[in-house]
Each structure stands twice: as C-alpha cells, then as structure tokens.
Amino acid sequence: MWNDLLFAFESVATLANVLAMGAGILAGVVIGAIPGMTGTMAVTLALPFTFYLPPVTSILLLVALYKGSTYGASISAILIKTPGTASAACTVLDGWPLAQKGKAGKALNMALISSCIGDFLSNISLIFLAAPLALLALRVGPPEYFMLMAFALTMVASISGGSLLLGVVSACFGLLLATVGEDMYGSFRFAMTEDMKSGLSVAPVLIGLFALPELLRLIMFRDENHGQAMKLGDNRLTLAEFRGSLKSIIRGSFIGVVLGAIPGIGPSAAAFFSYGEARRSSPNSENFGKGELEGIAASESANNGCCGATMIPLLALGVPGDVITGVMLGAFMIQGLTPGPLLFQNNLNEVYMLFIGMMFSSVLLFGAGKLTVRFFSHISSIPQVLLTPVVLMLCIYGIYSISSSMFDVTVLLVMGVVGFIMLLLNIPPAPFLIAFILGPMFEDNLRRALAISRGDPSVFFQSAISWIFAGLIVFFVGLTIRREWQKFRENRAAKNA
Structure with missing residues (x-):
C-alpha cells in the first residue's frame, strides 16, 4: 500500500499536474467571481479540452475548477451583492453588509479560510469513506439503486426553496425531459425530430438552465449601481474573530460532507442548513444578516465541504452527487474510467493519484485566494455590455465544441428561455x-428490478438497504409536510391578526 501511495505521489507531483490544478483553481475563481458564470459552466466548457490530457490530469483539472468556482462565487456575493452561484446566496446575507461597513477584505479572508478548511475536511472524508462505501455498493442491485434514486429525488424536492409544490413540479418536469429519446428496450419517446432520438444532452440543458437565465436577468433587470467594485477596506482577520467562528466552520464542514455525500443535495442546501444552525446556536444570532463573520464562515465552509463529499457517491457508486459531478461522470467515462465499486479494484493507482491531487488543490486554493483578492475586486466591475456577449459566446462555443451539433445549441437557447421563465415564476x-440527470438511472433501475422480479413490486423491500432508504424517504417527506403545515398555520395566523 505504501509503495502504491509513494508511486501515486510521484505521479501527481509533476509540472503538468501542478499547472493543470493551478490553472483550474485560478480559472474557477475567476469564473465563480463573475455573476452569470457558474462552476457547472466552467467544468462543462473545460470538458472538451480534457480529451487530450491523461486521465488523472483531466479529472484534477475539473476538480480544481469545481473548487475554485465554489469559493470564487463568494467574491461577487460580498463585493456587489450578486452571488456567482446559488451556493453563495447565504454569503450575501452577511458579506454585503460587511462590505458596506468597509470590511469587505475581512469578509473575503473569512470566506477564503472557511472555504479551505471545509474543502480540506471534505477531502479527508472522501479518502476514508469512499472505499468502504464501495465495498457496501457490491451488495447494491437495481432495487437498491432505485430506492437510492427515489431518496435523492425526494430530498431535492423537499429542500427546493419555499414551496414544496414548485419543487415537485420542477423535479417532475426534469424527469419528463429525461425520457426524451430511446429507452433501454429500443422504444422512442418524444422523438419529434431525428436529433431527439438520441435524447437531450446534459451539457446544453444545464448551461441553458443556469447560465443564460442569469444573463437575461442582468440585461432586463439592470441596477444603477451594478458593476461598481466595492473597496476592500479593512482586510485583517484577527485571531479572536477566527476563533469565534471556528465552531461554525467545523460544524459547517461536516454538514457539507454529510449533505454532499447524499446524491442530489449539493452545496446550496448545505450552505443554507449550516447558516441556519449557526444562527440558531450562536450567541451573536441577532447580528446575523447585519454583517456577522460567523455567518460567512458557516456558509462558505459548508458549500466547500460538499466539493470532496460529492465525489464519494460518484467514485463509490457511480452516482453523481450533484450537477458538476454529473459532468465529471462523463469525463471519467471519456478517459476509460468507470466510477463504481470496480474502480477501486481495476484503477487503484488512479484513485490514489486523485486523492493526493485533491489534497494538493486545497493548498493551491488558499494560495490563489490570497494572491488575487484585490485583483478580483476589479473583475467584479466588468461592464454588462462586455460581460453578457462574452459569456453567451463561451456558452455557445462550449456546447458546439462538444459534438459539433447545432441541435445542442438550439437546446441550449431553448433551455435558457425555459430557465428564465422558471426564474420569473420562482420555480x-x-x-x-x-x-434530469438522475432520471435515466431512476427509470432503468426501476425497469430492471421489475424485470428481475417479473413485475412483483415487493422486490423493492427485500433487503435492509432498501428498507433504510425507504425509511429515510418517509422521514424526510414527513419533515417537509410538517414544515409546510407550520408555514401554512403561521401565514393564516398572520392574516387573522
């Protein structure tokens, strides 16, 4: 084992790998700091360039982009009250008030330190939990996978914004579009054109859904103060301030690890959950939302704590933990690596190299953040007239370069309009x-399990793993219904008052 680790360390510590990770971190931070550009877009646009790189180098590049963009989103959230990604939405609550008080630099440093600690603990969790989970996965068949997919979909619907109904509608719409194309038995669904017979690709759907609506929002809902960089001001983070937030950083990191390891949850939910817990338990709870460093620490440690944790189900089960790891799943397949239990048997050296490279990237993230804090304050003020066409051009180029398909570009534009409508309707x-990503796996394992049991639905309740997921589904659905009922009673009481 030690020889394998030494070989993996020597293989990762090459100039090419260090340059790839460094470039990925810097590019990710830049993209995350620019409103309208997301980590999902960054990873997807970089995917075609990985065709010509060695397997581990290409994966480390994508992971570095993921980590850099997750942190970079906090920069625009703090400086111009515009989160670069949804996971930085909580950072706005306290980051922007601190910037208005002339403490933007202090807020950025807290965001950087919290992000690096959360990322480091997440990587440690990946190293120690991925292999045991892979052994457990050998006992997982189509019925268990179906229950896992059902649990992931239930969790996503239950944490989607303020309306359970809108979350369910959104998830059902995603499942509907996931059925476009050929099914596992060769039948075609919604194949109105020849291109639709092969289904809708993930890349144009995800970029169209997240990037283009933000561009349309920037164009149609302009703010007079948008684009003005906030001065960094006081940037010295004292030891007392760090120690006061350390408890929330550690707690937020582990919240990110736990929720990130559950497929379909992701950093946004982890950030909000961690922020809520920090606010509930902090002695300074009344300052939250008014400029509290602990709020930034809780949010940023949790969303970065998801980065390594989302790789746990990807490596161990072959199930993407979130949207970005869904794109990474494609990168693994392109490089001839099949995530899942057999990955630890057939490609153990590559797994060790990936683990060591991810630890390196945590160090690089801290260095890149320290070196470029002031520089990114100017990037946040890029004029909209320049920002919008550049982002749109990158989106179209990235999608077209994947398969040279104008149909994918059409899907990109159509999903941009759909995403903007969803934005207006708060869906x-x-x-x-x-x-949409889990839909094919959800359907395929459902049909495989029913085929094995000759149509007997009791096959989904014949193992302990299936019962565990069934219990979790009931538990979280119950919590969601209880929350919705309490919200309904509070609204009714407010109207009667």
Whole structure:
C-alpha cells in the first residue's frame, strides 16, 4: 500500500499536474467571481479540452475548477451583492453588509479560510469513506439503486426553496425531459425530430438552465449601481474573530460532507442548513444578516465541504452527487474510467493519484485566494455590455465544441428561455436538473428490478438497504409536510391578526 501511495505521489507531483490544478483553481475563481458564470459552466466548457490530457490530469483539472468556482462565487456575493452561484446566496446575507461597513477584505479572508478548511475536511472524508462505501455498493442491485434514486429525488424536492409544490413540479418536469429519446428496450419517446432520438444532452440543458437565465436577468433587470467594485477596506482577520467562528466552520464542514455525500443535495442546501444552525446556536444570532463573520464562515465552509463529499457517491457508486459531478461522470467515462465499486479494484493507482491531487488543490486554493483578492475586486466591475456577449459566446462555443451539433445549441437557447421563465415564476431549477440527470438511472433501475422480479413490486423491500432508504424517504417527506403545515398555520395566523 505504501509503495502504491509513494508511486501515486510521484505521479501527481509533476509540472503538468501542478499547472493543470493551478490553472483550474485560478480559472474557477475567476469564473465563480463573475455573476452569470457558474462552476457547472466552467467544468462543462473545460470538458472538451480534457480529451487530450491523461486521465488523472483531466479529472484534477475539473476538480480544481469545481473548487475554485465554489469559493470564487463568494467574491461577487460580498463585493456587489450578486452571488456567482446559488451556493453563495447565504454569503450575501452577511458579506454585503460587511462590505458596506468597509470590511469587505475581512469578509473575503473569512470566506477564503472557511472555504479551505471545509474543502480540506471534505477531502479527508472522501479518502476514508469512499472505499468502504464501495465495498457496501457490491451488495447494491437495481432495487437498491432505485430506492437510492427515489431518496435523492425526494430530498431535492423537499429542500427546493419555499414551496414544496414548485419543487415537485420542477423535479417532475426534469424527469419528463429525461425520457426524451430511446429507452433501454429500443422504444422512442418524444422523438419529434431525428436529433431527439438520441435524447437531450446534459451539457446544453444545464448551461441553458443556469447560465443564460442569469444573463437575461442582468440585461432586463439592470441596477444603477451594478458593476461598481466595492473597496476592500479593512482586510485583517484577527485571531479572536477566527476563533469565534471556528465552531461554525467545523460544524459547517461536516454538514457539507454529510449533505454532499447524499446524491442530489449539493452545496446550496448545505450552505443554507449550516447558516441556519449557526444562527440558531450562536450567541451573536441577532447580528446575523447585519454583517456577522460567523455567518460567512458557516456558509462558505459548508458549500466547500460538499466539493470532496460529492465525489464519494460518484467514485463509490457511480452516482453523481450533484450537477458538476454529473459532468465529471462523463469525463471519467471519456478517459476509460468507470466510477463504481470496480474502480477501486481495476484503477487503484488512479484513485490514489486523485486523492493526493485533491489534497494538493486545497493548498493551491488558499494560495490563489490570497494572491488575487484585490485583483478580483476589479473583475467584479466588468461592464454588462462586455460581460453578457462574452459569456453567451463561451456558452455557445462550449456546447458546439462538444459534438459539433447545432441541435445542442438550439437546446441550449431553448433551455435558457425555459430557465428564465422558471426564474420569473420562482420555480427552483435545482430539482429539475438533478431529476434530469438522475432520471435515466431512476427509470432503468426501476425497469430492471421489475424485470428481475417479473413485475412483483415487493422486490423493492427485500433487503435492509432498501428498507433504510425507504425509511429515510418517509422521514424526510414527513419533515417537509410538517414544515409546510407550520408555514401554512403561521401565514393564516398572520392574516387573522
């Protein structure tokens, strides 16, 4: 084992790998800091370039982009009150008030330190939990996979914004579009054109759903103050301030690990959950939302704590933990690596190299953040007239370069309009996209399990793993219904008052 680790370390510590990770971190931070550009877009646009790279180098590049963009989103959230990604939405609550008080630099440093700690703990969790989970996965068959998919979809719907109904509608719409094309038995659904027979690709759907609506929002709902960079001001983070937030950082990191390891949850939910817990337990709870460093620490440690954890179900089960790892799943397949239990048997050296590279990237993230904080304050003020066409051009180029298909570009534009309509109607896009990605696996394992049992639905309740997931589904659905009922009673009481 030690020889394998030494060989993996020597293989990762090459100039090419370090340059790939460094470039990925810097590009990710830049993209995350620019409103309208997301980590999902960054990873997807980089996917075609990985065709010409060695397997581990290409995966490390995508992971570095993921980590960099997750942190970078906090920069625009703090400086111009515009989160680069949904996972930085909580950072706005306290980051923007701190910036208005002339403490933007202090807020950015807290975001960086919290992100790096959360990322490091997430990587440690990946190393120790991925292999045992892979052994457990050997006992998982189509019925268990179906219950896992059902649990992931239930969790996504239950945490999607303020309306359970809208979350369910969004997820059902995603499942519907996931059926476009050929099924496992050779039948075609919704194949109105020849191109639709092969189904809708993930890349144009996800970029169209997340990137283009933000561009349309920037164009149609302009703010007079948008684009003005906030001065960094006081940037010294004292030891007392760090120690006061350390408890929330550690707790947020583990919340990110737990929720990130559950397929379909992702960093946005982890950030909000961690922020809520920090606010509930903090002695400074009344300052939350008014400029509290602990709020930034809780949010950023949790969303970065998801980065390594979302790789746990991907590597161990072959199930993407979130949208970005769904794109990474394609990168693994392109490089001839099949995520799942057999990955630890057939490609153990590559797994060790990936683990060591991810630890390196945590160090690089801290260095990149420290070196470029002031520089990114100017990037956040890029004029909209320049930002919008550049982002749109990158989106169209990235999609077209994947398969040279104008149909994919059409899907990109159509999904941009659909995403903008969802934005106007407050329909959360996350349940849609997770359902769209997990939909084929959800359907295929359902049909395989029923084929094995000759149509007997009791096959889904014949193992302990299936019962565990069934219990979790009932538990979280019950919690969601209880929350919705309490919200209904509070609204009714407010109207009667």
